[in-house]
Structure formats: structure tokens, C-alpha cells
Amino acid sequence: MRGCPAVTGLEKGIAVDVKQHSSQPLEIYDRHIFSQSKSYRAHAVNHLAYGVSSTPRASQLPFPVVIDHAEGVHVTDVDGNTYLDYSLGYGPLLLGHTPKPVLEAVQRELSKGLRTASIHRGEARLADLIAELVPSGAQSAFVSSGSEAIQLALRVARAATERNAIAKFRANYHGWFDNLHIANSIGNDGAATIGQDPDASQSVELFDWGTLEGLSERLDTRFAAVIVEPAAINAGCFAPPEGFLQVLRDITRRLGIVLIFDEVITGFRLALGGAQQRYGVTPDLSVLGKALGAGLPIGAVSGQREVMQVIASGRLLHRGTFNGNPVSLGAGISCLETLKAEQATLYPRIDRIGNAIAAHVNAEARAHGTPVFAQNVGPCVQLFAGVTQMDGMADLAKVDRSLILCLTSKLLQQGIYTLPRGLMYVSSVHSDGDLAFTKQAISTAIAHFAQGLEANR
Numbered sequence: 001m002r003g004c005p006a007v008t009g010l011e012k013g014i015a016v017d018v019k020q021h022s023s024q025p026l027e028i029y030d031r032h033i034f035s036q037s038k039s040y041r042a043h044a045v046n047h048l049a050y051g052v053s054s055t056p057r058a059s060q061l062p063f064p065v066v067i068d069h070a071e072g073v074h075v076t077d078v079d080g081n082t083y084l085d086y087s088l089g090y091g092p093l094l095l096g097h098t099p100k101p102v103l104e105a106v107q108r109e110l111s112k113g114l115r116t117a118s119i120h121r122g123e124a125r126l127a128d129l130i131a132e133l134v135p136s137g138a139q140s141a142f143v144s145s146g147s148e149a150i151q152l153a154l155r156v157a158r159a160a161t162e163r164n165a166i167a168k169f170r171a172n173y174h175g176w177f178d179n180l181h182i183a184n185s186i187g188n189d190g191a192a193t194i195g196q197d198p199d200a201s202q203s204v205e206l207f208d209w210g211t212l213e214g215l216s217e218r219l220d221t222r223f224a225a226v227i228v229e230p231a232a233i234n235a236g237c238f239a240p241p242e243g244f245l246q247v248l249r250d251i252t253r254r255l256g257i258v259l260i261f262d263e264v265i266t267g268f269r270l271a272l273g274g275a276q277q278r279y280g281v282t283p284d285l286s287v288l289g290k291a292l293g294a295g296l297p298i299g300a301v302s303g304q305r306e307v308m309q310v311i312a313s314g315r316l317l318h319r320g321t322f323n324g325n326p327v328s329l330g331a332g333i334s335c336l337e338t339l340k341a342e343q344a345t346l347y348p349r350i351d352r353i354g355n356a357i358a359a360h361v362n363a364e365a366r367a368h369g370t371p372v373f374a375q376n377v378g379p380c381v382q383l384f385a386g387v388t389q390m391d392g393m394a395d396l397a398k399v400d401r402s403l404i405l406c407l408t409s410k411l412l413q414q415g416i417y418t419l420p421r422g423l424m425y426v427s428s429v430h431s432d433g434d435l436a437f438t439k440q441a442i443s444t445a446i447a448h449f450a451q452g453l454e455a456n457r
């Protein structure tokens with residue numbers, strides 16, 4: 001990989017016992033750090049296609065580690081290495097890996113039988129909580145993942161408006177179904193993978209996120225919906241520019257277009273009421289997932305009554321064997337009750353830790369004169385490599401994605417587990433001790449990264 005320092009230390013073996021050394025200098029042990037992960041992978045690829053259940057998981061460097069167990073905010077791999085986790089299972093684990101109330105709720109539900117697909121009291125309870133906490137959430141409909149919820153939201157919008165066109169923003173991600181799995185990155189407006197039906201996205205028109213240019217000229221009464229990540233976390237943690245969401249709200253209201261906020265990541269994370277609460281703009285429909293289930297599979301479309309009327313009246317078919325399963329909903333209820341009880345301290349703390357991580361990365365990168373940059377929206381932090389600043393989404397073209405994998409591999413070697421693509425999520429159980437450990441690990445990782453770049457010149 002270009003510019004990525006050789007991983008000789010790793011081949012020899014470096015393991016960090018994060019729990020024991022939380023605020024002390026990192027301990028480095030001489031053992032074969034990934035031998036069990038490696039033999040797992042060698043076996044897994046025989047019958048498990050690509051050896052993983054979601055393609056990006058295989059991209060982790062220096063090697064995709066296999067997790068054995070987790071506790072609080074730590075994960076331990078099959079070789080016995082413990083990491084401080086900032087991947088949070090790709091986002092859902094806002095309360096960490098083992099939140100007591102959620103585990104108890106799950107066990108309570110399981111003790112009543114699996115009851116999948118039966119009507120149960122948890123459904124209305126979770127919908128009530130969403131209505132209380134999410135400004136646009138008067139009525140909800142549950143599914144089992146964020147991707148499914150996105151599809152349901154589009155169907156609701158089309159039914160409510162009797163229109164077809166959908167406006168999507170470049171570099172916003174809305175799940176893996178063909179119609180919206182396009183223009184996921186700057187510079188590629190097409191399908192994100194081979195095998196997609198090119199006709200599926202015919203009614204989707206692309207816009208540039210964060211700019212008002214072209215919006216009022218191109219949006220018209222052909223559009224059923226504008227769908228947007230209100231803070232563009234998938235693109236690299238971009239906060240919405242001043243006025244952007246409000247203008248979207250004004251235009252869509254004027255033209256009778258359904259405004260959909262995809263809050264699968266931002267929901268319950270940027271504020272208890274999500275990005276819509278943080279930025280003070282209420283959409284017609286919100287798509288929720290990830291943190292809503294605290295780690296169990298769930299998705300929801302939560303919207304204002306006028307729009308949700310198409311489901312509420314029974315006219316629109318909303319189907320799915322696993323929709324509203326009691327175990328996921330039990331976890332969701334307990335998660336929202338916990339967030340509600342802890343909101344006064346929880347949200348300021350996760351924001352503060354997110355800010356501190358980004359600031360520390362940037363200070364260290366400057367000190368080493370190395371092309372690394374971090375930006376965050378509250379508890380979501382994106383690490384970039386190949387650039388020293390980011391002035392908007394156009395700058396994404398300058399980012400070196402293979403160098404990000406290299407940087408995150410350096411962090412992994414220091415006991416920090418991020419998403420391989422450089423996204424970090426702060427949970428409610430990351431402590432100030434964890435922050436101190438993280439800063440130290442970042443300093444070492446950036447020093448190693450800078451040395452490696454220098455050596456490769």
C-alpha cells in the first residue's frame with residue numbers, strides 16, 4: 001500500500017492490554033497478535049463468502065481481527081488483545097457493549113419466548129417514546145434495519161404525494177438497496193457496486209450536499225421526497241452549513257415535497273431528539289436505526305401524522321416477518337429510557353470527548369507535519385489522511401483512502417479500534433480515563449504514521 005509503513009512490528013506481535021493500562025504508557029508485548037484471527041479467516045473463506053457478513057469489515061488493516069467478546073467500551077479479539085472500541089458495532093452501541101438495563105430488557109423478553117411477529121405491548125411503548133423524544137416522530141412504523149426503513153420512507157412519501165421523483169445528495173449513504181445505493185462517494189455518481197439494477201435509480205436525481213445552489217431551480221412538483229443525511233456523517237462528519245437544512249425545509253414545504261431526514265446515524269446521538277433537535281429543523285419523516293436498537297437489529301420510519309396517514313389508514317402495505325420483534329423493541333425501549341434519564345450529562349460528555357479527539361489528532365498531525373486531519377460532529381469523528389484540512393465536500397477528492405486504512409491500522413496497534421475507514425463513534429461509557437488513553441495512543445500512532453511516510457518517500 002502506497003505510503004503505508006511496513007508492519008514488521010505487527011508480524012512479530014504487539015498487543016496492548018487497554019484495560020490494565022488505561023492511563024499509563026502503552027505496554028507492548030512480544031507475541032503473535034493476530035495468529036488466531038488469521039487462522040479463523042483462512043477457514044472462514046471456505047464456506048463464508050469473502051469471510052465476512054458485510055464487505056467493509058474485511059478492509060481492516062493490518063488484519064481483520066475476529067472479536068471474541070466485549071464489555072463496556074472494550075472489545076477483545078480471539079488472540080486475547082483488548083482494544084478500546086470506537087466502532088460501536090458500526091454505530092448502534094451508543095450505550096456501549098453491555099449496558100445493564102438493555103441486557104436485562106433483552107433477557108426479560110427472551111424469557112417470554114421468541115414471539116417474533118406477534119403483536120405485543122412493546123410496539124406501542126417504543127412508538128410512544130419516539131413521539132415524545134423525536135420532534136417529527138408523531139407516528140412510527142418498525143422494520144429490522146436502516147436500509148429497509150429508508151425504502152419504507154420512500155414508499156410513504158410517494159404514496160402521500162402521488163409523485164415519483166426522489167432527490168438524493170451526493171456522498172450521502174442511505175443503505176444498500178439498488179435505488180439509493182448510488183453516488184455514495186464524490187466522483188462516482190453511479191452504482192456503488194456491480195450487480196445493481198441501473199433502472200432502479202431512474203427516478204432519483206442527484207444534488208450537491210451543503211450548498212443551496214440549484215436547489216430552488218431544480219426542485220419542483222415532480223418530486224415526492226428530498227432525502228438527506230442532516231449531518232453528513234458517512235461522507236466524513238460534515239456539519240450542515242448555516243441555513244442549509246432550513247432552506248431545504250422551506251422549499252420542500254412550499255412545493256409539497258416530503259422532507260426525509262435519514263437519522264440512522266444521527267438519531268439519538270447528536271441530541272436525544274437527533275439532528276433535527278440539534279439544528280432546530282423538523283422534517284416530515286425521519287428514518288431511525290442503529291442506536292435505536294442499542295445493538296439489536298431495528299429500523300423505524302417516524303413521521304408527522306399527515307404523511308404517516310397513508311400507513312395509519314391501512315392503505316399502504318407495510319410488511320415484514322421480523323418487523324417490531326419483541327427483543328429488538330425491548331432493547332430499544334430500555335435504550336431510550338436510559339438516554340432520557342442520562343441526557344443532561346450524557347450528550348455534553350460525548351460531544352466533549354468527540355471534540356477533544358479531533359483537536360488532539362489535528363495538534364499531533366501539525367506537530368509532525370504529516371497529512372492527517374480530523375473533523376467531528378459531536379461524538380462522530382472522521383479521520384482523514386492525505387490532507388491537512390477539509391473545507392467542504394469537494395476536498396474529499398484529495399483524501400487518500402488507502403492512507404486512512406494505514407492510519408487506522410496504526411491506531412489498532414495502539415489499542416484503538418476504529419472503523420477501518422476512519423470513522424470513530426464516542427459512546428456514553430467512554431470515560432475521561434479512556435480519553436487520556438486515546439490521546440496517548442493517537443500521539444504514538446501519528447508518530448509511527450509520519451515516520452512510515454518519511455521512510456517511504
Ligand SMILES: Cc1ncc(COP(=O)(O)O)c(C=O)c1O
Pocket residue numbers: 145146147148150173174175176229234262263264265289290
Ligand atoms: C445514514 C445511514 N442510512 C442508512 C443506513 C443503512 O442502515 P442498515 O445498515 O441498518 O441497513 C446506514 C448504515 O450505515 C446509514 O449510515
